[in-house]
Amino acid sequence: MSDFLDGLNEAQSEAVVNTEGPTMIIAGAGSGKTRVLTYRIAHLIAKGVEPFHILALTFTNKAASEMRQRIEKVVGTEARNIWMGTFHSVFSKILRIEADKINYPSDFTIYDSEDSKSLLKSIVKELHLDDKVYKPSMVLARISAAKNRLVSVNEYLSNPIYKEDDIASGRPEMGRIYKIYAERCFKAGAMDFDDLLFNTNVLFRNHLDVLNKYQQKFQYVMVDEYQDTNVSQYLITKKLAAVHQNICVVGDDAQSIYAFRGADIQNILNFENDYPDLKIFRLEQNYRSTQTIVEAANSIIKHNTKQLRKNVWTSNPEGTKIDVIKASSDTEEGKLIANAIFEEKAQHNLRNRDFAILYRTNAQSRSMEEALRRLNIKYRIVGGLSFYQRKEIKDLIAYLRLIINHNDEEALKRVINLPKRGIGDTTLAKLIVIANENDVTLWTVLSEVDKVLQGRTASAIQGFVDLIKAFRISAEARDAYEVAAQVAKESGMLRELYEDKTVEGLSRYENVQELLNAIKEFTANPEREDTRLGSFLQEVALITDADTDNDEDKDRVTLMTIHSAKGLEFKNVYVVGMEEGLFPSSMMIGSRQDLEEERRLFYVAVTRAEHKLTLSFATSRYRYGNLQSCEPSRFLEEIDRQYLKIQQRSLPTSLDRTASSRNLSSVRGGVTKIATNPVSRPAAYVPSENFVPSDLRRLRDGMRVEHQKFGFGTVKTVDMASPDKKALVHFDLLGDKTLLLSFAKLMII
Numbered sequence: 001m002s003d004f005l006d007g008l009n010e011a012q013s014e015a016v017v018n019t020e021g022p023t024m025i026i027a028g029a030g031s032g033k034t035r036v037l038t039y040r041i042a043h044l045i046a047k048g049v050e051p052f053h054i055l056a057l058t059f060t061n062k063a064a065s066e067m068r069q070r071i072e073k074v075v076g077t078e079a080r081n082i083w084m085g086t087f088h089s090v091f092s093k094i095l096r097i098e099a100d101k102i103n104y105p106s107d108f109t110i111y112d113s114e115d116s117k118s119l120l121k122s123i124v125k126e127l128h129l130d131d132k133v134y135k136p137s138m139v140l141a142r143i144s145a146a147k148n149r150l151v152s153v154n155e156y157l158s159n160p161i162y163k164e165d166d167i168a169s170g171r172p173e174m175g176r177i178y179k180i181y182a183e184r185c186f187k188a189g190a191m192d193f194d195d196l197l198f199n200t201n202v203l204f205r206n207h208l209d210v211l212n213k214y215q216q217k218f219q220y221v222m223v224d225e226y227q228d229t230n231v232s233q234y235l236i237t238k239k240l241a242a243v244h245q246n247i248c249v250v251g252d253d254a255q256s257i258y259a260f261r262g263a264d265i266q267n268i269l270n271f272e273n274d275y276p277d278l279k280i281f282r283l284e285q286n287y288r289s290t291q292t293i294v295e296a297a298n299s300i301i302k303h304n305t306k307q308l309r310k311n312v313w314t315s316n317p318e319g320t321k322i323d324v325i326k327a328s329s330d331t332e333e334g335k336l337i338a339n340a341i342f343e344e345k346a347q348h349n350l351r352n353r354d355f356a357i358l359y360r361t362n363a364q365s366r367s368m369e370e371a372l373r374r375l376n377i378k379y380r381i382v383g384g385l386s387f388y389q390r391k392e393i394k395d396l397i398a399y400l401r402l403i404i405n406h407n408d409e410e411a412l413k414r415v416i417n418l419p420k421r422g423i424g425d426t427t428l429a430k431l432i433v434i435a436n437e438n439d440v441t442l443w444t445v446l447s448e449v450d451k452v453l454q455g456r457t458a459s460a461i462q463g464f465v466d467l468i469k470a471f472r473i474s475a476e477a478r479d480a481y482e483v484a485a486q487v488a489k490e491s492g493m494l495r496e497l498y499e500d501k502t503v504e505g506l507s508r509y510e511n512v513q514e515l516l517n518a519i520k521e522f523t524a525n526p527e528r529e530d531t532r533l534g535s536f537l538q539e540v541a542l543i544t545d546a547d548t549d550n551d552e553d554k555d556r557v558t559l560m561t562i563h564s565a566k567g568l569e570f571k572n573v574y575v576v577g578m579e580e581g582l583f584p585s586s587m588m589i590g591s592r593q594d595l596e597e598e599r600r601l602f603y604v605a606v607t608r609a610e611h612k613l614t615l616s617f618a619t620s621r622y623r624y625g626n627l628q629s630c631e632p633s634r635f636l637e638e639i640d641r642q643y644l645k646i647q648q649r650s651l652p653t654s655l656d657r658t659a660s661s662r663n664l665s666s667v668r669g670g671v672t673k674i675a676t677n678p679v680s681r682p683a684a685y686v687p688s689e690n691f692v693p694s695d696l697r698r699l700r701d702g703m704r705v706e707h708q709k710f711g712f713g714t715v716k717t718v719d720m721a722s723p724d725k726k727a728l729v730h731f732d733l734l735g736d737k738t739l740l741l742s743f744a745k746l747m748i749i
């Protein structure tokens with residue numbers, strides 16, 4: 001057992017063997033945080049802790065399965081019994097077990113964002129609102145932000161803060177939409193992604209016996225990438241760890257890149273207040289990258305004002321300088337990058353898989369793909385339109401969802417007229433209105449269609465209902481594959497695709513066959529206990545962008561957004577599109593806070609590289625259909641110049657007049673430099689030893705809090721001036737209450 005600890009330095013092994021009590025590992029990129037977490041779990045199991053009592057939360061499913069494989073190498077197949085996965089996958093599993101407690105069916109559907117947007121679109125239409133003002137994606141983002149801060153519909157409607165905000169932004173009906181959306185999801189037996197966390201909180205808050213069961217069960221709780229948890233996730237882990245207190249979180253505040261989705265860097269900072277006897281481990285040695293890369297990354301992140309102080313260093317070789325490539329267009333940028341990869345491969349005997357091209361937005365992959373294809377370099381795109389987002393795949397899955405949950409309205413709308421059965425949109429819209437007016441589900445209306453409709457459409461609907469019912473009976477007796485194959489055939493879907501002899505039609509047909517293969521593989525796995533359809537659907541619903549990597553041939557260059565690259569490493573990394581407006585994104589330069597998040601994203605990108613980093617920009621690029629001229633990113637100027645090598649290279653065949661530029665400032669021309677304050681930073685956050693954790697001093701108007709007895713609420717006013725410091729809090733269920741802060745059992749969430 002002890003020999004596997006050999007692969008750790010002293011600070012790392014300390015963090016591994018000190019398994020008891022609250023622990024935080026806060027450290028820079030590439031310093032072995034994930035490695036420590038993996039070894040810690042292996043160590044616990046080797047010490048005799050039951051894997052069933054260990055909960056480990058990761059950021060992607062892929063990260064979880066990689067970690068599991070590593071642990072399996074040390075402790076054997078016991079590793080399979082660890083509760084390990086993303087927050088969403090672990091807690092959807094728990095919600096299924098406990099569904100009846102919150103009045104959901106245990107086979108509830110998980111709506112993806114397309115389902116949610118489609119539902120919101122119909123609600124906006126039903127309310128006769130303008131869908132340009134109430135754009136589904138925007139409305140969904142607002143609802144998602146509310147849920148991630150645990151703001152329920154009731155709270156949203158009763159608290160004037162939200163109303164005023166919505167009126168100010170010209171969308172006064174937002175609260176009403178949120179209410180109807182939540183009701184419709186509930187009626188459909190469906191949860192969206194945010195509900196998985198929101199409802200877990202509701203479950204744990206309202207059912208202390210259930211909470212207690214899981215508190216007892218999970219003796220050890222571990223969270224990777226803790227800097228990217230939101231309030232909802234923070235509270236779940238805090239509650240689960242309350243009994244055993246064996247919680248270990250690892251993270252790096254410099255890599256917090258999901259604030260736009262509600263992640264709160266404050267969760268790291270608060271951790272010390274939550275656990276006064278917290279043990280903190282700092283890992284400072286980077287094992288991933290060359291000195292040049294580590295120091296360049298340090299020189300970037302020091303431009304941020306709000307950053308924990310860290311001293312990341314490495315004993316790795318100095319390595320080569322960071323190449324900066326200038327191209328005259330995005331097309332040329334693609335070619336230069338592909339050429340560079342081609343040359344590097346040959347010179348250093350590298351494989352495709354040693355390379356990654358990272359970009360800010362998915363759309364940038366196109367020029368890279370074209371150039372790679374031209375040089376016959378194999379690549380794969382992570383994210384983007386993945387297999388499970390393709391129309392024909394979603395169609396067949398919608399059938400399967402409907403069979404398991406007849407009330408799943410989005411699935412129903414998708415397949416009722418597919419293949420065409422003569423059930424038009426107008427009829428469907430009418431039936432939805434009837435369902436809502438009578439407060440029943442669409443399925444109920446369809447099953448009693450003869451009460452509201454006669455004639456051909458009615459019998460078409462009757463036929464559809466009978467078909468789904470027959471599939472259901474079959475699903476009760478057979479495994480997922482047998483049902484799916486039957487549905488593909490008997491619904492008429494396969495035939496329709498087969499008869500479409502166009503190239504696209506053929507590939508859609510093959511895709512459906514491929515899905516059937518995947519389901520076959522799922523059911524054929526001997527370790528799988530439950531091979532029924534419901535179990536397969538649950539797994540599919542939780543596949544995220546960063547997980548889609550169903551390539552047998554692994555030797556490919558990886559193309560992905562920086563967001564999906566978190567936690568990963570590659571020998572050679574190319575960060576492309578280093579231009580103002582693109583990176584930093586024009587949406588993120590309006591405030592220091594946003595700009596700092598964007599800079600952390602750049603820090604994440606740079607620290608993915610092991611041996612060599614290349615940064616590139618184009619001086620012109622097609623965006624939104626127009627050719628635009630671009631300025632190099634301010635981030636290029638923030639890197640200490642000694643680490644950079646401005647490339648003079650150009651394409652051999654190109655008459656690139658820009659290739660002779662000597663240095664960056666000449667490239668930037670006379671553009672005003674945007675002030676970044678590298679010298680006089682406010683003191684970084686350094687926790688002092690005798691710090692008294694007095695959480696409530698931070699209390700401000702508008703904060704969300706939880707009271708031991710009164711539940712969740714929002715602070716209306718805080719009075720710190722009077723001798724008895726007090727706050728007026730509006731509780732979601734009980735209304736306004738004034739609390740004396742010295743006594744209040746209040747917690748900021």
Ligand code: ATP
Pocket residue numbers: 007008009012027028029030031032033034035036252255286287288566567568569607
């Ligand atoms: P990130 O912040 O990017 O998530 P991290 O802190 O989680 O990084 P790891 O991914 O765990 O870092 O480790 C980075 C690399 O360094 C990995 O390849 C890991 O195997 C290696 N590594 C970590 N610690 C050691 C060690 N003590 N000896 C040798 N290699 C190590």
Ligand code: MG
Pocket residue numbers: 033034035567
């Ligand atoms: Mg990591």
